Amino acid sequence: MKRILITGATGFIGSTLFNHLKNKGHELFVIDNLSFGNKNYITINDDMFFEEDIRNKASIAKIIQNVQPQWVIHLAAIHFIPYCNQHPFESSEININGTKNILDACKEAKSIEKVFFASTAAVYPILNDAYVEEGATGPLDIYGLSKLTGEYLCNEFHLATGIPTVICRFFNAFGPNETNPHLIPAIQDQLNSGIRTIKLGNLEPKRDFIHTTDMSAAVDMLMNKFDKGIDVFNLGRGIEYSVVEIVDAFSRQLNEEIIIEVDPLRVRKTERMHLLADISKLKNFTGWEPKVSIDEGIKTLIGQQLDFKMSV
Numbered sequence: 001m002k003r004i005l006i007t008g009a010t011g012f013i014g015s016t017l018f019n020h021l022k023n024k025g026h027e028l029f030v031i032d033n034l035s036f037g038n039k040n041y042i043t044i045n046d047d048m049f050f051e052e053d054i055r056n057k058a059s060i061a062k063i064i065q066n067v068q069p070q071w072v073i074h075l076a077a078i079h080f081i082p083y084c085n086q087h088p089f090e091s092s093e094i095n096i097n098g099t100k101n102i103l104d105a106c107k108e109a110k111s112i113e114k115v116f117f118a119s120t121a122a123v124y125p126i127l128n129d130a131y132v133e134e135g136a137t138g139p140l141d142i143y144g145l146s147k148l149t150g151e152y153l154c155n156e157f158h159l160a161t162g163i164p165t166v167i168c169r170f171f172n173a174f175g176p177n178e179t180n181p182h183l184i185p186a187i188q189d190q191l192n193s194g195i196r197t198i199k200l201g202n203l204e205p206k207r208d209f210i211h212t213t214d215m216s217a218a219v220d221m222l223m224n225k226f227d228k229g230i231d232v233f234n235l236g237r238g239i240e241y242s243v244v245e246i247v248d249a250f251s252r253q254l255n256e257e258i259i260i261e262v263d264p265l266r267v268r269k270t271e272r273m274h275l276l277a278d279i280s281k282l283k284n285f286t287g288w289e290p291k292v293s294i295d296e297g298i299k300t301l302i303g304q305q306l307d308f309k310m311s312v
């Protein structure tokens with residue numbers, strides 16, 4: 001059993017990870033300002049939940065000093081790319097300065113055994129093959145750049161402290177408790193309202209969708225296994241699906257035809273055609289295997305109401 005501090009645990013990925021680690025018997029503490037997250041997604045005692053903004057350096061240092069966690073899992077960030085593009089300074093401040101505040105506080109606390117940083121596939125440049133961790137980075141947007149800077153800060157932190165540090169590049173997550181209008185929840189939301197002709201943007205791009213329960217198992221296994229140095233791992237499913245294939249999965253699960261209309265307002269001008277993870281490094285290191293198929297995951301989303309706090 002570990003004392004674990006998770007930032008951003010009321011969010012989409014964080015809430016499933018929180019519940020996974022809680023079921024394993026760990027003692028969990030959370031920092032979240034609830035800007036995107038929802039406290040109802042987790043069950044936690046008030047004295048273990050800190051409603052705080054990671055930009056507040058002094059408060060963050062005080063919380064970490066008081067909690068004395070053994071592991072810190074840092075997920076809190078602004079990550080919805082259209083929001084980041086429209087609010088570049090706010091997003092950078094949270095993703096860069098916020099991360100620095102967490103790492104600086106971890107430097108001071110004497111309890112920290114391991115740190116985990118949620119990075120993203122958005123640190124990679126455009127490529128039509130599967131991404132390997134050793135390949136070049138080259139973010140296309142402010143979000144990817146802010147996360148790549150977070151990775152550099154983790155390197156600096158590890159060099160200064162020697163504390164084992166895991167950088168995990170998440171690919172496209174799907175599952176319950178979505179907080180942002182990404183592709184799958186955008187489809188889910190429209191179908192929930194009863195319509196069967198849905199409006200979407202670009203249809204051709206392919207994405208590597210990984211279920212949040214599989215992600216949680218991977219983070220858990222990485223945290224248990226990783227005990228020296230600093231390293232980067234891709235976390236995806238290793239399979240890509242086009243937008244049309246995702247809609248087909250909804251159609252199979254509903255057993256109804258779904259018609260797609262391209263909405264020019266949703267079409268992104270700059271778009272990667274592929275985003276596929278090579279996950280052999282993670283699998284070889286941990287023995288982890290993704291289990292949830294796209295159809296199984298989508299089946300559980302049908303009819304589930306969504307609660308987006310912000311739109312673009």
Ligand SMILES: NC(=O)c1ccc[n+]([C@@H]2O[C@H](COP(=O)([O-])OP(=O)(O)OC[C@H]3O[C@@H](n4cnc5c(N)ncnc54)[C@H](O)[C@@H]3O)[C@@H](O)[C@H]2O)c1
Pocket residue numbers: 007008009010011012013014031032033034035036037038052053054055074075076077078079094098118119120121169170171172173174178179180
């Ligand atoms: N969802 C994905 O597909 C995906 C892909 C790649 C990387 N990631 C990364 O995974 C992590 C979790 O993403 P998610 O999809 O769960 O997003 P999310 O928006 O649902 O969760 C982020 C959480 O951080 C909190 N937060 C935001 N700003 C904060 C601040 N200033 N102070 C304190 N808390 C703050 C939010 O309230 C929310 O609970 C993020 O770091 C994100 O960049 C997600």
